[in-house]
Amino acid sequence: MILKVAKTICADQWRYWLRTKVAATVLLLGAILTLAALVVNAFHIEEAAHAREHLQTEAEARFKAQPDKHPHRMVHYGHYVFRAPTPLSVIEPGVDTYTGNAIFLEGHRQNSAMFAQQRQSAGLTRFSSLTPSFLALVLAPLFIILIGYGSVSREREAGTLTLLLSQGTTRWQLIFGKLLALVTASSLFLLPLLLACLYVAFSSESPLVVLLFCLSYAIYFMLWATVVTACSALFEKSSVSFTMLIVIWMAACVLLPRLGSSIATNAAPSMGKLEADFKVEEKLRSLGDGHDVNDPAFKKLKEDLLAKYNVDSVDDLPVNFRGVVAQYSEGRQAKVLNEFAENRMGEELQQAQIARQFGWISPTVAVRSISTILAGTSLETHHRFLREAEALRLDFVQGLNKVHVEKLDYQLDMNRNASEEAADKAVVGADNWALLSEFDFKPEPANTRISNALVYFLQLFVWVCFTALLLKAAVRRLNP
Amino acid sequence: MMRFTDIKREAGFVFGHRQIKLTLLVVFLLSVVSLWAGYAEMQEQQATIERLLEKDQVEREAVITHQSSYGMVAYYTFHLTYAPPSPLAFAAVGERDVFPWKHRIRMLALEGQIYESDTDNPELAFLGRFDFAFVTSVLLPLFIILLLYDLKAKEREARRFDLLNVTARNAHAIWTARVIVTLVPLALVTLVPFVVFGLFNGASISSILTVCAIVIGNIAIWSAIVLAIGAARRFASFSATHLASIMLGVWLVTTVIVPVTAHTVINAVVETPEGGDIVLTQREAVNSAWDKPVEDTWKAFIATHPQWADYTTFDPKRDTSFNWKWYYAFQQVGDQTASELSKGYQAATLKKDTIASYVALLSPSLLTQRLLSSAAGTDVSAMVGYENDVRAFHKALREFYYFHLFKDPEFSQESFEALPQFTPSVDAL
Numbered sequence: 001m002i003l004k005v006a007k008t009i010c011a012d013q014w015r016y017w018l019r020t021k022v023a024a025t026v027l028l029l030g031a032i033l034t035l036a037a038l039v040v041n042a043f044h045i046e047e048a049a050h051a052r053e054h055l056q057t058e059a060e061a062r063f064k065a066q067p068d069k070h071p072h073r074m075v076h077y078g079h080y081v082f083r084a085p086t087p088l089s090v091i092e093p094g095v096d097t098y099t100g101n102a103i104f105l106e107g108h109r110q111n112s113a114m115f116a117q118q119r120q121s122a123g124l125t126r127f128s129s130l131t132p133s134f135l136a137l138v139l140a141p142l143f144i145i146l147i148g149y150g151s152v153s154r155e156r157e158a159g160t161l162t163l164l165l166s167q168g169t170t171r172w173q174l175i176f177g178k179l180l181a182l183v184t185a186s187s188l189f190l191l192p193l194l195l196a197c198l199y200v201a202f203s204s205e206s207p208l209v210v211l212l213f214c215l216s217y218a219i220y221f222m223l224w225a226t227v228v229t230a231c232s233a234l235f236e237k238s239s240v241s242f243t244m245l246i247v248i249w250m251a252a253c254v255l256l257p258r259l260g261s262s263i264a265t266n267a268a269p270s271m272g273k274l275e276a277d278f279k280v281e282e283k284l285r286s287l288g289d290g291h292d293v294n295d296p297a298f299k300k301l302k303e304d305l306l307a308k309y310n311v312d313s314v315d316d317l318p319v320n321f322r323g324v325v326a327q328y329s330e331g332r333q334a335k336v337l338n339e340f341a342e343n344r345m346g347e348e349l350q351q352a353q354i355a356r357q358f359g360w361i362s363p364t365v366a367v368r369s370i371s372t373i374l375a376g377t378s379l380e381t382h383h384r385f386l387r388e389a390e391a392l393r394l395d396f397v398q399g400l401n402k403v404h405v406e407k408l409d410y411q412l413d414m415n416r417n418a419s420e421e422a423a424d425k426a427v428v429g430a431d432n433w434a435l436l437s438e439f440d441f442k443p444e445p446a447n448t449r450i451s452n453a454l455v456y457f458l459q460l461f462v463w464v465c466f467t468a469l470l471l472k473a474a475v476r477r478l479n480p
Numbered sequence: 481m482m483r484f485t486d487i488k489r490e491a492g493f494v495f496g497h498r499q500i501k502l503t504l505l506v507v508f509l510l511s512v513v514s515l516w517a518g519y520a521e522m523q524e525q526q527a528t529i530e531r532l533l534e535k536d537q538v539e540r541e542a543v544i545t546h547q548s549s550y551g552m553v554a555y556y557t558f559h560l561t562y563a564p565p566s567p568l569a570f571a572a573v574g575e576r577d578v579f580p581w582k583h584r585i586r587m588l589a590l591e592g593q594i595y596e597s598d599t600d601n602p603e604l605a606f607l608g609r610f611d612f613a614f615v616t617s618v619l620l621p622l623f624i625i626l627l628l629y630d631l632k633a634k635e636r637e638a639r640r641f642d643l644l645n646v647t648a649r650n651a652h653a654i655w656t657a658r659v660i661v662t663l664v665p666l667a668l669v670t671l672v673p674f675v676v677f678g679l680f681n682g683a684s685i686s687s688i689l690t691v692c693a694i695v696i697g698n699i700a701i702w703s704a705i706v707l708a709i710g711a712a713r714r715f716a717s718f719s720a721t722h723l724a725s726i727m728l729g730v731w732l733v734t735t736v737i738v739p740v741t742a743h744t745v746i747n748a749v750v751e752t753p754e755g756g757d758i759v760l761t762q763r764e765a766v767n768s769a770w771d772k773p774v775e776d777t778w779k780a781f782i783a784t785h786p787q788w789a790d791y792t793t794f795d796p797k798r799d800t801s802f803n804w805k806w807y808y809a810f811q812q813v814g815d816q817t818a819s820e821l822s823k824g825y826q827a828a829t830l831k832k833d834t835i836a837s838y839v840a841l842l843s844p845s846l847l848t849q850r851l852l853s854s855a856a857g858t859d860v861s862a863m864v865g866y867e868n869d870v871r872a873f874h875k876a877l878r879e880f881y882y883f884h885l886f887k888d889p890e891f892s893q894e895s896f897e898a899l900p901q902f903t904p905s906v907d908a909l
Binding site: 022055069076077080094098102104111114124125126142152166239241246263265271278372379 | 496501510513514517518520523524528531532535536539560576582584585592595596597598600601602603604605606608609610611614617619622626630720721722724725726728729732735736738739740741742743744746756757759760763764767770771782797802836839846849
């Protein structure tokens with residue numbers, strides 16, 4: 001019975017929307033925008049995925065195709081890695097356009113990611129972007145407000161509310177019917193998103209992640225539909241409910257996320273890479289220059305090695321001492337570099353987490369955190385990319401150093417600068433370059449992403465409780 | 481004709497409204513918070529530059545005293561380059577959070593260094609900055625809509641509309657006066673904090689006035705849009721909130737849809753070299769030089785540096801087979817090989833920016849944002865200008881070292897007194 005009456009009220013609301021031009025326009029505009037965003041973004045991501053895959057294969061091929069060389073020259077030749085976009089970035093590109101997507105890996109250095117796309121956007125997409133997630137998180141609530149702010153107050157202003165309530169419709173039935181209408185209307189924006197998710201789920205993403213991703217967006221839409229219906233019932237006049245809702249939208253969707261970002265920047269300033277570089281250098285200077293075998297820092301290494309092989313001079317060692325020094329100092333240096341890199345990532349994450357705390361006062365922030373974390377386009381996943389790139393760097397650099405130690409004669413190596421012929425002899429075969437392993441970046445496993453997002457689900461849950469209470473209050477206080 | 485008494489009466493009326501007072505207070509707070517956030521961030525950037533300058537100096541001197549050949553010094557010394565925030569950068573952070581504003585450069589191929597970015601936390605950049613430019617270009621129009629949309633409707637609903645029109649000496653003057661007493665305080669609560677911060681931060685009076693003019697212009701445009709929609713005959717039968725929906729629609733189309741559509745179209749139309757290609761090309765050129773005959777490098781180098789044609793031989797006693805002249809020459813050749821791509825990349829960035837400046841004519845918000853960042857020296861052209869400063873500095877560095885490598889004077893610590901120093905270009909403001 002409750003449902004039947006609610007359905008009638010819902011249908012009535014839909015008739016009203018289709019009759020008035022504003023509501024119909026908004027619905028149409030919203031649906032078109034979401035579709036356009038999805039199509040444009042899907043093409044863009046597809047293109048980027050292909051381009052980066054191609055660049056990655058090319059970089060690997062070029063590395064392996066290098067001629068016979070001194071192994072240390074390959075250390076400086078270096079390698080590039082590219083991050084392929086994750087499946088869900090079709091909907092939520094997240095930080096991807098703000099971070100670079102390529103890193104140059106070489107010996108003795110940790111480079112930062114290059115070529116952030118945002119630099120090519122001429123400031124056009126600083127406030128908004130044609131991404132499905134922006135439309136869903138920022139614009140869709142505005143659309144829901146525009147079609148729903150008067151759903152109950154209109155009845156009151158026209159005097160039909162008294163009529164409805166006196167004819168035996170309960171307050172719950174009325175509100176529920178209005179809410180149902182708004183939820184179905186907002187699902188017009190959500191539907192393209194869900195279809196895209198379904199497509200992603202069947203491609204390569206974990207179904208559970210996709211399900212939770214969809215669910216958080218669906219709940220977000222429900223939240224706004226509920227808040228709009230409740231405000232429409234709570235306030236006497238349509239104009240007041242309109243103004244209030246616009247103010248709430250401005251605060252939750254536009255203002256608070258940015259305020260969070262600015263506060264985080266100032267509350268926990270992070271040391272930039274350049275500044276950290278100085279500290280790294282300071283620390284490294286005490287460790288010695290790996291190019292120079294005579295550096296006093298390597299004295300102990302030399303003594304240990306001589307004792308181990310029971311010989312008197314490095315010339316008699318069965319291994320290439322220059323290679324040993326390179327290997328040893330690269331390893332020590334990598335430790336220092338990683339210590340600082342981890343520090344920096346920790347600071348960045350801390351900043352991001354301060355900004356994400358604003359999810360307790362804005363559901364938009366909460367869902368944005370969930371959506372970027374689940375989509376694998378969050379800061380955490382970017383850090384994972386940096387770590388994997390570093391692991392690959394150390395792997396091939398140390399691999400080359402091992403080749404240097406074992407396959408290059410020390411005498412030939414020391415004589416390499418004597419003449420061009422001598423330089424041509426101090427090389428190892430090109431077949432050694434096959435030690436480079438393939439780079440195939442994948443975001444964190446589904447479980448890790450879900451557990452990273454848990455606290456933001458909690459934020460969302462608090463919002464669900466809050467809006468449920470708001471709706472209850474609206475029903476209780478609904479008077480003609 | 482508007483008279484003072486009209487203004488006074490309307491002012492009393494407007495300030496009698498709690499909603500309006502509250503709106504003004506909120507705008508005032510937003511303005512202050514945005515200015516403070518921008519100010520704190522720029523102070524931090526300034527402090528960072530000062531700390532870096534100090535360390536940079538110490539580090540370089542240590543290297544110079546430690547080494548004994550020009551080739552080694554050139555290899556190991558870094559030079560800090562930076563673009564300091566202008567006195568108005570706190571109001572419009574602009575492109576400073578995606579474009580690098582500091583680099584440490586050395587004598588190696590520049591193309592491998594200049595795309596390194598030491599930019600801020602990407603997640604915070606993604607959420608966006610809450611700066612004064614954002615408040616005035618994106619939020620202020622919404623407040624104007626909220627303040628003005630029910631100007632007449634409120635009176636109609638209160639059944640005072642006809643009364644007001646009849647009793648007023650000039651019906652038109654009443655509405656004009658009411659609009660003015662609403663907008664002037666709005667402009668004041670937005671701009672007064674800005675002027676205070678601007679003066680405190682040492683910005684020039686003319687630049688402060690420019691920003692004020694931009695903001696007032698934006699307020700005027702949006703008021704005109706709102707009032708025009710409110711007065712349009714076509715919408716005469718619409719309720720106040722319907723009118724407001726239309727106004728929000730205009731905001732949505734101009735602030736969101738025009739820029740993102742333009743972005744999509746521009747990206748499809750303007751051909752941009754892949755960034756990755758630049759660095760890959762440069763690296764291939766530099767690394768393959770080791771395996772190529774030395775003459776190949778010299779040929780390409782001399783083509784652009786004929787003055788060193790007679791100096792390419794080297795002293796085998798001092799240099800053996802490895803030679804710094806040749807090493808830096810192939811670094812130079814590496815840059816030359818990638819130069820076409822690199823120029824194309826920068827040209828594309830600028831071309832996109834130029835097209836965006838035309839698109840901005842269709843979007844008051846975008847226009848305001850662009851004008852503000854150009855006034856604050858934080859727009860794309862300022863950031864590209866910094867990139868070119870770095871290129872010019874790197875060129876001066878090369879000239880210094882080429883002289884010392886090719887002419888081969890005795891190594892002396894004193895000669896480094898002539899080492900080029902990076903000086904940021906002073907803002908035109």
